[in-house]
Amino acid sequence: xxxxxxxxxxxxxxxxxxxxxxLEAAAREHGRAVAWRPFLLGPIFQAxxxxxxxxNLYPAKGRYMWRDMERxxxxxxxxxxxxxxxPRNGLLPARVICAADGAxxxxxxxxxxxxANFAEDRDIADAGVVCDCLTGLTDDPETAVATAxxxxxxxxxxxxxxxxxxxxxxxxxxxxVGGELFWGNERLETAxxxxxxxxxxxxx
Numbered sequence: 001x002x003x004x005x006x007x008x009x010x011x012x013x014x015x016x017x018x019x020x021x022x023l024e025a026a027a028r029e030h031g032r033a034v035a036w037r038p039f040l041l042g043p044i045f046q047a048x049x050x051x052x053x054x055x056n057l058y059p060a061k062g063r064y065m066w067r068d069m070e071r072x073x074x075x076x077x078x079x080x081x082x083x084x085x086x087p088r089n090g091l092l093p094a095r096v097i098c099a100a101d102g103a104x105x106x107x108x109x110x111x112x113x114x115x116a117n118f119a120e121d122r123d124i125a126d127a128g129v130v131c132d133c134l135t136g137l138t139d140d141p142e143t144a145v146a147t148a149x150x151x152x153x154x155x156x157x158x159x160x161x162x163x164x165x166x167x168x169x170x171x172x173x174x175x176x177v178g179g180e181l182f183w184g185n186e187r188l189e190t191a192x193x194x195x196x197x198x199x200x201x202x203x204x
C-alpha cells in the first residue's frame with residue numbers, strides 16, 4: 001500500500017491555496033491517504049529573523065508572487081482575489097482542525113477557508129467567518145469554534161508546529177512522505193510519486 005502523504009499548510013500561505021484545492025483528487029489518483037497538518041509559519045519565520053511574510057519584506061518577490069498566483073489560479077480554473085490584508089491570521093481555523101482530530105469534514109473545511117481568504121477576501125480570523133465555513137459540515141459550528149480555544153487544542157497546534165520544525169519544514173505548502181520532505185505547490189506530484197520504484201525495491 002502506498003505510504004500516506006502529510007500536507008503541511010498555513011492558512012496565510014498563498015501557494016497552499018492551489019495545493020489544498022487539488023490535493024485530495026490527486027492523492028486519490030495515486031491511491032494515497034492524506035493527513036492534513038496545519039501549522040504556524042510565524043514562529044518559523046521569526047526564527048529566521050523575519051517579522052513579516054517574505055513577500056512583504058521583499059517587494060519584488062511579492063509582486064512576482066501575486067502575478068504568479070493570478071496565472072496559476074487562472075490556469076487551474078480557481079477563483080482568486082488578492083486579499084486586502086496579507087498575511088491574514090489563520091490561527092483559529094488551524095485550531096479548529098486540531099480539535100477535529102481527523103474528522104471527515106476537515107478537507108472540505110480547509111478548502112472553504114482558503115476560498116474565503118484568497119477568493120472572497122474574507123477575514124478568516126473572524127469567528128463568524130469560520131462558523132460560516134463550518135456550516136453544513138458539522139452539526140454545531142459554534143461549539144467547534146469554541147472548542148478551538150481550549151488549552152489542550154492550543155497545545156496540539158503548538159506541538160504540530162514544533163514537529164514541522166523538527167521535520168525541517170521552513171515554508172508552506174510542504175509535503176512529507178515517510179522521512180522525505182517536498183516544498184512547494186509544484187512539488188505535489190513529485191511527493192505523490194515517492195518513493196520511486198527503484199528505491200522501493202532497494203528497501204524491499
